[in-house]
Amino acid sequence: MTGVGATRRITVVNPNTSDALTATITAAARAVAPVGTTLVGVHPDAGVPSVESHAEEAVAAVGVLQVVRDHDADTDAFVVACFGDTGVAAARELATGPVVGMTEAALQTACLVAHRFAVITLPPRTIAHTDRVVAALGLAHRCTVAAVDVAVLDLEDGAAAELAAFTREGRRLVADGAEAIVLGCAGLAELVEPLGRALGVPVIDGVAAAVGLAAGLLAQGLTTSTAGTYARIAHPGPVLTTTTTATAGEH
Amino acid sequence: MTGVGATRRITVVNPNTSDALTATITAAARAVAPVGTTLVGVHPDAGVPSVESHAEEAVAAVGVLQVVRDHDADTDAFVVACFGDTGVAAARELATGPVVGMTEAALQTACLVAHRFAVITLPPRTIAHTDRVVAALGLAHRCTVAAVDVAVLDLEDGAAAELAAFTREGRRLVADGAEAIVLGCAGLAELVEPLGRALGVPVIDGVAAAVGLAAGLLAQGLTTSTAGTYARIAHPGPVLTTTTTATAGEH
Amino acid sequence: MTGVGATRRITVVNPNTSDALTATITAAARAVAPVGTTLVGVHPDAGVPSVESHAEEAVAAVGVLQVVRDHDADTDAFVVACFGDTGVAAARELATGPVVGMTEAALQTACLVAHRFAVITLPPRTIAHTDRVVAALGLAHRCTVAAVDVAVLDLEDGAAAELAAFTREGRRLVADGAEAIVLGCAGLAELVEPLGRALGVPVIDGVAAAVGLAAGLLAQGLTTSTAGTYARIAHPGPVLTTTTTATAGEH
Amino acid sequence: MTGVGATRRITVVNPNTSDALTATITAAARAVAPVGTTLVGVHPDAGVPSVESHAEEAVAAVGVLQVVRDHDADTDAFVVACFGDTGVAAARELATGPVVGMTEAALQTACLVAHRFAVITLPPRTIAHTDRVVAALGLAHRCTVAAVDVAVLDLEDGAAAELAAFTREGRRLVADGAEAIVLGCAGLAELVEPLGRALGVPVIDGVAAAVGLAAGLLAQGLTTSTAGTYARIAHPGPVLTTTTTATAGEH
Amino acid sequence: MTGVGATRRITVVNPNTSDALTATITAAARAVAPVGTTLVGVHPDAGVPSVESHAEEAVAAVGVLQVVRDHDADTDAFVVACFGDTGVAAARELATGPVVGMTEAALQTACLVAHRFAVITLPPRTIAHTDRVVAALGLAHRCTVAAVDVAVLDLEDGAAAELAAFTREGRRLVADGAEAIVLGCAGLAELVEPLGRALGVPVIDGVAAAVGLAAGLLAQGLTTSTAGTYARIAHPGPVLTTTTTATAGEH
Amino acid sequence: MTGVGATRRITVVNPNTSDALTATITAAARAVAPVGTTLVGVHPDAGVPSVESHAEEAVAAVGVLQVVRDHDADTDAFVVACFGDTGVAAARELATGPVVGMTEAALQTACLVAHRFAVITLPPRTIAHTDRVVAALGLAHRCTVAAVDVAVLDLEDGAAAELAAFTREGRRLVADGAEAIVLGCAGLAELVEPLGRALGVPVIDGVAAAVGLAAGLLAQGLTTSTAGTYARIAHPGPVLTTTTTATAGEH
CATH class of the missing domain: 3.40.50.12500 (Rossmann fold)
Incomplete structure (x- = not known):
């Protein structure tokens, strides 16, 4: 969506599936968003209610990728709102615009x-x-x-x-x-x-800090380098399904 | 399966979905396995054909978790056979025995x-x-x-x-x-x-090296510390489905 | 000047005394300044025409301090526009608002x-x-x-x-x-x-990058910590005079 | 002795001269040795009763070299059983097989x-x-x-x-x-x-850990690189004699 | 002054303007000066009474440069006597002989x-x-x-x-x-x-330590490298004046 | 010997057994020794002709210890003249005065x-x-x-x-x-x-540099700390004998 209009859109990705936390995070982000920036908060459809372990982080990272795939067309920059920067490196390979971890x-x-x-x-x-x-x-x-x-x-x-x-x-x-x-x-x-x-x-x-950095990158016209580490790739394909959660709960 | 008999079982996890590579890796691992060790090679049902990016690594890590959940009961130690040690930290939180990255x-x-x-x-x-x-x-x-x-x-x-x-x-x-x-x-x-x-x-x-380290850990009776970073957790629930691969291919 | 109105003022300090470079730098900074931000470029009255050595950097740093003292009252954030971040640590001790080095x-x-x-x-x-x-x-x-x-x-x-x-x-x-x-x-x-x-x-x-960071800090209401390293102090007093430049030229 | 038969021999070197500690260490090593491995514990004839200083470490390192020279012909891998890895780098230059420090x-x-x-x-x-x-x-x-x-x-x-x-x-x-x-x-x-x-x-x-690593190296057919740092050399010649211990005691 | 006679002269620069501290420092330096070394203590005419902040350090560094310019002709080596090594890198660019920070x-x-x-x-x-x-x-x-x-x-x-x-x-x-x-x-x-x-x-x-190092450098005939970082330059020109101290005090 | 007279004695230890190199090194050291310093060069009786490996270094380190034991009584400071600082840590535990590695x-x-x-x-x-x-x-x-x-x-x-x-x-x-x-x-x-x-x-x-540092330490009255790492100990006892060199040569 870069350059299609006067308004920039920053998508804030909450990697867990909590509606309440997504709302809180989005409000915090909006409070510091510069004039002329639209700020949207989203979370993956499937995933984990919170990220407190490497295993949950692994699942949440795949959710971040799904969100990036689904929202890239109308997003100028992504902010990933989870401490540990879940999925940020991977998101940089998929997103057209810059990606900032909180x-x-x-x-x-x-x-x-x-x-x-x-x-x-x-x-x-x-x-x-x-x-x-x-x-x-x-x-x-x-x-x-x-x-x-x-x-x-x-x-x-x-x-x-x-x-x-x-x-x-x-x-x-x-x-x-x-x-x-x-x-x-x-x-x-x-x-x-x-x-x-x-x-x-x-x-x-970090959410407020990331919004500021994302806005600065957009103002400078900067996005992720496609040379080397973060060269663009297509979404890998497989996505998450929660149908087996019940089984997991028995574990 | 720790201590249930004279034979130790090491499960080698290939994080990608290639049968050919799983066969090659398993053969390499078997060539150095100590006497009294059974070595089994597996790969996730869903995932990526190879891991050459952070995005593919994110998807493959969830596959590693599924394999660990499915094989933990009859595995004494896991070896993860992908450079970059895809999903190893997460696997340590789920597995009963030690996990070694190649x-x-x-x-x-x-x-x-x-x-x-x-x-x-x-x-x-x-x-x-x-x-x-x-x-x-x-x-x-x-x-x-x-x-x-x-x-x-x-x-x-x-x-x-x-x-x-x-x-x-x-x-x-x-x-x-x-x-x-x-x-x-x-x-x-x-x-x-x-x-x-x-x-x-x-x-x-690294696969041969990891088999040696895993065997050594088993001989010493050592497994992942449950204090702090890798404290045990249940599988987070969501697993991968490949039904949307076609869509991804269009990306 | 924090909070006195809807408009933020960022002062870009060029530590050398070149009018031409100050103009170039100020233009670069203005190109990325967010809506609602006034951007002013200044340089010290006395100092060096360029900073290409530690000795020139030492002199220029004192010039930066003079600029900060003279402009602090009507500045919300300072950007120091010299590679090496001449005088930035010292400026943080004097300025009311945040200071960002390029x-x-x-x-x-x-x-x-x-x-x-x-x-x-x-x-x-x-x-x-x-x-x-x-x-x-x-x-x-x-x-x-x-x-x-x-x-x-x-x-x-x-x-x-x-x-x-x-x-x-x-x-x-x-x-x-x-x-x-x-x-x-x-x-x-x-x-x-x-x-x-x-x-x-x-x-x-770096000048454009610094303007973005300064704007982000202002949006978050953040300024330099007064605990420890950058605790506020008064300007040390002595300032630069160029009357002996002639002598130096003979050196 | 590499490859001369089905049995591997690991020599555990205790760098001090204590029979009691050598026995303890050897027992610990044997407890984790893989099937088909013979484990022998030795200590130098001359040296120090314990290593608790750099000076004692210097003396003990020469003892380690003597042990390696005397046992290399019938050893597949050496383990050096002293915290600080006394003489390990030097032993790598002399030994035919790998050397692992505890x-x-x-x-x-x-x-x-x-x-x-x-x-x-x-x-x-x-x-x-x-x-x-x-x-x-x-x-x-x-x-x-x-x-x-x-x-x-x-x-x-x-x-x-x-x-x-x-x-x-x-x-x-x-x-x-x-x-x-x-x-x-x-x-x-x-x-x-x-x-x-x-x-x-x-x-x-560390002794048990080192036995495991040594066994793994042998299974992989790996020994110390002869390129650069650890290129093979002959034993330097001088060995330790304890005849002046009495004098030292008076020091 | 290198080589002009049997006596070496080390100038100890106190970057602040305190006569009392200069006297104390000079005495400490003289107590360890080798035979055949003349030791002189000086401080800048203008500057700060003490260096306890980056801002004061910036001012004091310019004073160090003035001292070096004024004393270089009859100095074999400089010692800078302020913790933090105020102005040492800059002084190395101006001085003929070596410069050692305390x-x-x-x-x-x-x-x-x-x-x-x-x-x-x-x-x-x-x-x-x-x-x-x-x-x-x-x-x-x-x-x-x-x-x-x-x-x-x-x-x-x-x-x-x-x-x-x-x-x-x-x-x-x-x-x-x-x-x-x-x-x-x-x-x-x-x-x-x-x-x-x-x-x-x-x-x-550190003052005593620096005098020892400076004497050692002189004995070896070593001075600052003119290749790269510390290549010689002329004094940048502007010096400090204290006429505005009153204003600063009002700050 | 500290403080017994106006003259300081620095003993330069060449860890190898070459008379020619000891003479060269001693001459280099004397060329920079301050007035009032006696400089003596020595090498161990037994040891290696040169130090070009860890094994030779191990042997040479024991020789350094012997030299320190034999010369400590009439030495104010030791300089160890071998690149790699052979035996310096150990020598610090034995010597009364400071020890400096080249x-x-x-x-x-x-x-x-x-x-x-x-x-x-x-x-x-x-x-x-x-x-x-x-x-x-x-x-x-x-x-x-x-x-x-x-x-x-x-x-x-x-x-x-x-x-x-x-x-x-x-x-x-x-x-x-x-x-x-x-x-x-x-x-x-x-x-x-x-x-x-x-x-x-x-x-x-480094030999000239070390003599300068040793002279500086003596002027400051500094010697190795006896707290912790380098606490004083007696010579460990065993010394080198070269009688088995012939055997080693056959190796």
Whole structure:
């Protein structure tokens, strides 16, 4: 859709299948979208209710690919709204426009406002997922990764209930030298303001950060390089079906 | 199946859907399996004919999970036979026994017989997939990653036709200081002997290397830690269906 | 000036004293500025005609501080338009709003559209200045730094004359695996389009990239952390005077 | 002895001169040796009773070379059973078959079953010896090195007495994110089972790990590369004599 | 002045404008100067009373350049006596003889007497300045950077009053594995002896360390390479004037 | 012997047993020794004629220990004159005064006069030995290691014959960005002047560099930390005997 009109469309992909989280994420994205940008939030039809493991991430990545295939024709840029940047590399091979992951966006943004910073992700077992993105960006010397013991689905009723846990962990990290805090999950935008006030340091929501980066890429006319790593390919074909979920539940 | 008898069973998972490559890989694995080990090769029912991109890797990873779910009950250890270690982290969360990727196995093995070494992978766009495993193991200071311009499916008729390309690239790498060569794709075992003879350095097939490591883990009674990153979970549910492949082909 | 009206003002600081380069840079910045943003380009009254050494960089950094002091009251965000990010850390301590360096902006942007990329800076002796920013961002594993033998002041008459040199070096870097090219100097925006066409990969101008990041930070309400490294301070006092330039010329 | 019969012989070299520790180590190695493998444990005639410093390590390394020279003719693979991998690089230059150090074996094995892990070595002054191997393998981003205040010779009467110290330190490391524990000394195999039970994570004995890797190398027909770093050489000649030990004792 | 006589002259540059600190630093430098070396301490005419921020560092760096220009004719080697090595890279481009920073000198010296060590700098906000030098030398794997909450100007009356704070922080660092302590500020030489006695580890003053390195470079006839990064240039011209300090004070 | 008189004694240890090389090295060291320093060159009684492999290095390290034991009483500081710093860590545990390796000294010195530099060592198989020291100092980002195909013993008749080989390799490295050259072997001091003239960059002899660092440590009253890694120990006892050399020759 590049250049077909004055309005740019950014599609925010929530890799899990939660309607509630998709709504929250989309609202957060819209709050920072520049004038002249249409922002649409979507999630895959089939997949997982939340991404808290490598196995769920594997399934969710295929869902991201389906969304990219289905929405590429009317999307100028994609934002992938899951900490760990589920499926982002694969999406870059399919999408016509640029693709920005919320994790890489949040980490890059933190570099601009702080020398050292920390991520608070959730639940603790996903620290390795964040480590992976930190390593891909080479930021281990500036970024500490910590976690609170909260499940992603606990956020469906809003993130406010988690403020105390984030404040406690954030205070520890700031005392240890963190000069900014990255919220390590989508759907936490409502913590930005109160947590920032409690800690006295910038608090970064990766979804908002990614929308800004995507808008900047569009303004510059930049999209993913087709030379080498992310050379364009067709969608691989197979998609997800949930008919066997029952069987899986018995596992 | 741990401990149920004197015989150990290692399941080698080929993440793509090629019968020919599965047969080649299984033969290579059997050639080095220790006495008392049964070795079975399988591939997912649905998926991609080869893994040469992040998008295909995403689809193949879900296939690996299905294979692990279906074979876990009668498997002592899994070997994942795809360069890039497709789905290995996710498989570790589902499998009862240990899971070894052919890439990590090959790189570790190279460290034991050479100070500096090189991977020859294929096709060139997948260099980033190997880089990812090299970085996860911290071996960038000892390992160079190169590629030959060959498609994975060209290997279905046997790898012998690629000997010239591997020899040419291998000579360049050895002249630059590589003391061993890692074959950067499954299905290349028949190159080990002639390429080693041509280059005068050890040549390593990751499938064989992984079988050795898996056997060693079984002998030690070791399996994946359930603390933290790879804590056990149930299969996420959704599986792949290929009914939409036709549509994808039109993409 | 934060929040005083509907319009945001981004001040682009050219650390050298060239009117011609300031005009070129400001035009490049305006071309990508989002709706509702006023973009002003300035340079210090005293300083150096170009920054091609650490000594000139030291002098130019003090000029950047003077500009920040003089323009902070009516600036929402600063962009520093010199490769090497002259004075950016110091400016963060003085400015009320965020400060973005064109080098960090260009490198971060390259990460979003390419796995591996290269900078072409100038002249060759300043490679170490770029290395410094690459290291601060931890990107040595993804970024190669090269140079063309061109003086900064040669760009005062426009960058078009340097297209051949950039194309030659760019072709070498793309053949070696670079998937995007970063222009390693301000004032090169007119090369973005023709060089991109010649090389077939994204070409990134750091000034445009920095404007996008600055706009994104403003949209998110983010500014430099006052905890630790960049805690606010008053301008140190001493400023530059050029009365002894004559003497220096005799040196 | 490669290929002379159906039976493989692995020689486990204890670099210190303790008969008791050699017996313990050999038993641990035999417990995991594959069918068809003969396992022999030896130690140098002259040397040091334990390796707890760089100076003792220097002496012990010469002893390892003597053992390799004396046993190469009837050995298919060597395992060096001392944390820090005393003399392993030198042994690779002399031995016909592969040489595996228990430290590199343990660290590689930990990578297969855990994302992050820790070594508990002894005594504390030898942490730098482990750091050296961790750095050679590039694993500092995944491995923490800690120590208990126990002397190597305290292990001559069995390791059981040290279970409490290892459990205490292990609990601290697991709480800090370690998902597996590497026993940082030979002769600790009897801790594997009780410590693993106490901590709930895999516990790895490097001697057992090294036997597995050596067996795998033999199955693959791999030995040390003779190109470059480990090119074969003759034994350098001088050997150790202990006649001056008395003098040293007076030092 | 190289080679004009039997006596070598080392000029120690204090980048701030404090007479008291210049006197303290010069005394510390003279205490270790080799026979036949004349040691002169100077500071810029205009600048900042202390360097505790990037902004002050930017101003002080220009002062260092002025000192180098004014003293190069009768100086064989320069030592820059400010933690963070203010202006050292720039000074190398102007000076005829070698230039040694006290930070790089202290860190290199610590490597010779300890495997792991720590810097105690001041005030805490300048930790990033030390990090920068640690990273430039690649020593993050051996060096921890900590800080005491003391202002540089508190040292004008002597460092003895800070012994308690340094001892407290030093004890913590030694307990955590530091085997030597680097004093992270000029003007602390009088702490070397009592702090070393209190902690039982070597304590290193970078000014003394730098004088030793400068003397060594002179003995070897070595000076800064003119190839590439530090190729000689003339002083850029503009110098500092303090006439606007009053205005700055009002800021 | 610390403090017993006005004169300091530095003992230069040549780890191999060549009288000719010891004489060359000692002369090079004396040429840069400060006034008031006595410089003595020694080599072990038993050992290897040259160090060109890990096995020879292992033997030579024990010889270094013997020399340190025999000369500690009348030595203020030791310099170990073998590229790779044979036995330096072990020597630090035995010596009363500081111990400086020629490799670490050369690399540190290069950092003071160049941003990027290169080592030319010999023969090629020892590149890994230099890599080890480069990694221990964390300098891989600034230092390239190359080699000429010359045997150490070829230097016994003087290094002049190797000037052409070093010039050829040096020119290649300077063209690739090296701003200084480190001579990667003891006994090459006579190349410093002609190679520097040929290449136009500083050329560094590690023996001279180490003498400067040792003198600086003595002036500061610094010696090896006894806390942790290098805590003092007695000589381990066993020493080398060459009676079995004949047997080794038959190997």
